[in-house]
Amino acid sequence: xxxxxxxxxxxxxxxxxxxxxxxxxxxxxxxxxxxxxxxxxxxxxxxxxxxxxxxxxxxxxxxxxxxxxxxxxxxxxxxxxxxxxxxxxxxxxxxxxxxxxxxxxxxxxxxxxxxxxxxxxxxxxxxxxxxxx
Amino acid sequence: xxxxxxxxxxxxxxxxxxxxxxxxxxxxxxxxxxxxxxxxxxxxxxxxxxxxxxxxxxxxxxxxxxxxxxxxxxxxxxxxxxxxxxxxxxxxxxxxxxxxxxxxxxxxxxxxxxxxxxxxxxxxxxxxxxxxxxxxxxxxxxxxxxxxxxxxxxxxxxxxxxxxxxxxxxxxxxxxxxxxxxxxxxxxxxxxxxxxxxxxxxxxxxxxxxxxxxxxxxxxxxxxxxxxxxxxxxxxxxxxxxxxxxxxxxxxxxxxxxxxxxxxxxxxxxxxxxxxxxxxxxxxxxxxxxxxxxxxx
Amino acid sequence: xxxxxxxxxxxxxxxxxxxxxxxxxxxxxxxxxxxxxxxxxxxxxxxxxxxxxxxxxxxxxxxxxxxxxxxxxxxxxxxxxxxxxxxxxxxxxxxxxxxxxxxxxxxxxxxxxxxxxxxxxxxxxxxxxxxxxxxxxxxxxxxxxxxxxxxxxxxxxxxxxxxxxxxxxxxxxxxxxxxxxxxxxxxxxxxxxxxxxxxxxxxxxxxxxxxxxxxxxxxxxxxxxxxxxxxxxxxxxxxxxxxxxxxxxxxxxxxxxxxxxxxxxxxxxxxxxxxxxxxxxxxxxxxxxx
Numbered sequence: 027x028x029x030x031x032x033x034x035x036x037x038x039x040x041x042x043x044x045x046x047x048x049x050x051x052x053x054x055x056x057x058x059x060x061x062x063x064x065x066x067x068x069x070x071x072x073x074x075x076x077x078x079x080x081x082x083x084x085x086x087x088x089x090x091x092x093x094x095x096x097x098x099x100x101x102x103x104x105x106x107x108x109x110x111x112x113x114x115x116x117x118x119x120x121x122x123x124x125x126x127x128x129x130x131x132x133x134x135x136x137x138x139x140x141x142x143x144x145x146x147x148x149x150x151x152x153x154x155x156x157x158x159x
Numbered sequence: 160x161x162x163x164x165x166x167x168x169x170x171x172x173x174x175x176x177x178x179x180x181x182x183x184x185x186x187x188x189x190x191x192x193x194x195x196x197x198x199x200x201x202x203x204x205x206x207x208x209x210x211x212x213x214x215x216x217x218x219x220x221x222x223x224x225x226x227x228x229x230x231x232x233x234x235x236x237x238x239x240x241x242x243x244x245x246x247x248x249x250x251x252x253x254x255x256x257x258x259x260x261x262x263x264x265x266x267x268x269x270x271x272x273x274x275x276x277x278x279x280x281x282x283x284x285x286x287x288x289x290x291x292x293x294x295x296x297x298x299x300x301x302x303x304x305x306x307x308x309x310x311x312x313x314x315x316x317x318x319x320x321x322x323x324x325x326x327x328x329x330x331x332x333x334x335x336x337x338x339x340x341x342x343x344x345x346x347x348x349x350x351x352x353x354x355x356x357x358x359x360x361x362x363x364x365x366x367x368x369x370x371x372x373x374x375x376x377x378x379x380x381x382x383x384x385x386x387x388x389x390x391x392x393x394x395x396x397x398x399x400x401x402x403x404x405x406x407x408x409x410x411x412x413x414x415x416x417x418x419x420x421x422x423x424x425x426x427x428x429x430x431x432x433x434x435x436x437x438x439x440x441x442x443x444x445x446x447x448x449x450x451x452x453x454x455x456x
Numbered sequence: 457x458x459x460x461x462x463x464x465x466x467x468x469x470x471x472x473x474x475x476x477x478x479x480x481x482x483x484x485x486x487x488x489x490x491x492x493x494x495x496x497x498x499x500x501x502x503x504x505x506x507x508x509x510x511x512x513x514x515x516x517x518x519x520x521x522x523x524x525x526x527x528x529x530x531x532x533x534x535x536x537x538x539x540x541x542x543x544x545x546x547x548x549x550x551x552x553x554x555x556x557x558x559x560x561x562x563x564x565x566x567x568x569x570x571x572x573x574x575x576x577x578x579x580x581x582x583x584x585x586x587x588x589x590x591x592x593x594x595x596x597x598x599x600x601x602x603x604x605x606x607x608x609x610x611x612x613x614x615x616x617x618x619x620x621x622x623x624x625x626x627x628x629x630x631x632x633x634x635x636x637x638x639x640x641x642x643x644x645x646x647x648x649x650x651x652x653x654x655x656x657x658x659x660x661x662x663x664x665x666x667x668x669x670x671x672x673x674x675x676x677x678x679x680x681x682x683x684x685x686x687x688x689x690x691x692x693x694x695x696x697x698x699x700x701x702x703x704x705x706x707x708x709x710x711x712x713x714x715x716x717x718x719x720x721x722x723x724x725x726x727x728x729x730x731x732x733x734x735x736x737x738x739x740x741x742x743x744x745x746x
């Protein structure tokens with residue numbers, strides 16, 4: 027009983043981020059330049075907006091995961107609490123896995139799938155079928 | 160070092176695992192379009208182990224390697240007597256079957272109110288071992304390259320030993336090997352399993368670096384790319400595949416001059432390079448020359 | 457239920473006809489070169505995208521687009537042959553195949569640079585209703601595809617066995633060294649066969665995109681995979697095998713998808729290939745082109 031209590035304390039102290047996971051949402055507007063988007067990211071944790079996070083935004087294409095590295099950009103705090111802004115420069119349109127990396131004070135990483143076209147970014151609702159003919 | 164550079168260097172290390180895996184098989188005389196399947200097996204097994212059952216990463220990685228070796232063994236057993244293209248197609252079919260299996264697996268547990276686990280084509284999110292254990296990107300980079308270094312040392316030791324000679328002999332002239340008493344089929348099966356384990360280790364590390372994997376990550380593109388890196392870098396030494404990966408991801412990515420045209424440039428370079436050096440940059444002749452010049456007899 | 461089976465078989469045969477054409481192209485190249493061209497599908501995709509670009513910039517008849525598709529595929533095929541297969545003719549097979557993969561990457565990037573949307577519309581072959589035979593429906597495009605596959609096969613057969621060119625091709629397939637010694641210009645024959653295969657591929661591509669009325673960058677990998685699968689199921693290196701393999705693959709896929717869904721469809725096709733390769737029945741090892 028004492029042993030498991032000590033064990034629990036040790037685990038909890040070694041993993042500060044064990045608490046609730048961060049949720050995120052993306053809204054993007056195209057700019058005058060092709061493939062560059064102005065994006066607003068909303069972060070929340072446990073239902074509350076999460077402010078003050080050091081957020082870096084990157085993107086990857088699901089197929090051939092390390093081929094289309096988009097240079098990650100540091101997001102600036104946005105207007106509302108829990109909102110951040112970043113300019114994404116993608117090499118092409120299509121489905122991207124947007125990588126939100128939080129460096130502090132909460133450390134976490136979120137991957138969100140969005141389909142980028144001329145109008146902006148739509149979240150991808152997978153129907154259980156890969157994009158193949 | 161900024162986050163981006165750390166990420167690129169980690170990716171180079173991760174892909175080197177699967178490139179080395181393809182290279183090992185080429186040495187044994189087999190061309191495989193399927194190593195990405197074992198990469199995927201490693202990724203899923205290790206991810207499930209750490210994210211769903213709290214197993215520490217080293218143990219999970221070992222489990223992944225075992226699974227990769229077993230899967231490769233099962234694929235190799237009926238197919239190793241196939242020649243060249245037939246074997247390549249069989250490995251391709253096997254890898255695609257594995258990928259489709261990943262698409263069909265829905266296996267999740269509730270951990271702290273969130274479902275965690277592979278969810279078919281939606282992928283497997285939340286492999287957060289690095290966050291749960293406070294591992295910084297630089298630390299993970301060191302771990303990946305540390306393991307890669309260990310693998311390279313193993314390769315170099317093998318290449319200088321009788322095992323290495325046997326390996327290349329089995330690849331170049333199996334009849335000769337058979338006459339010299341090597342049980343070629345069993346040997347090749349061992350190589351296939353080792354290559355599978357190696358790819359699986361890479362996959363396990365990839366899963367924890369990315370914190371998210373999906374079946375599409377493990378498609379044919381990855382497999383043919385890894386074969387290409389092994390061939391371009393050169394088949395003379397284990398540094399060859401590393402060089403191949405470096406050339407593609409490192410140089411062209413880092414320079415950013417070729418943004419958007421990277422594949423056109425890289426593809427053209429590869430094709431032209433292969434015309435002049437069909438066994439890659441560091442092919443056996445170059446390695447022999449380097450050894451003669453720099454390593455006293 | 458029985459009508460479902462028949463309908464699926466029809467649909468499968470139609471899809472299979474395009475697979476058959478793709479497989480025929482692969483087989484021609486494999487037969488003379490003993491190499492697999494991983495850029496086969498991407499070259500076809502290049503042709504289809506060229507045609508799509510033309511159709512977006514000018515008002516074109518869908519049949520003239522056929523000419524553009526074939527032309528584009530042949531141009532791309534020439535590029536591939538010159539850079540990947542001609543230099544390695546006496547050399548390493550892996551090098552040729554990896555080089556062809558490198559060019560695949562090039563084609564994909566070129567296409568997505570010039571036309572970056574994920575999906576483009578392609579004009580349909582026919583704009584009308586499907587034909588109806590009682591409870592079964594048959595698309596006109598399906599009949600066209602089947603007719604094309606069968607007539608190409610027949611034409612190839614005639615060419616191979618009734619023409620001097622065909623004789624030269626068969627000589628190169630059966631005994632390349634002897635053919636060279638007999639005065640046949642082997643490199644030129646290889647190039648011509650390659651171009652022929654690309655042209656057939658272009659036709660297959662046009663049939664596919666005008667039936668589905670859309671073009672995506674996935675077309676390259678998809679055609680390569682289906683062509684390879686069909687060729688190997690039918691027996692590597694055999695033209696009739698390629699056609700039968702293609703049709704069989706189409707029917708198998710149609711039935712699998714109907715009863716078990718799209719993932720099972722692909723899984724079963726690959727499983728079939730794996731099993732066939734592992735157990736290698738005698739009919740799979742024909743190496744001659746006919």
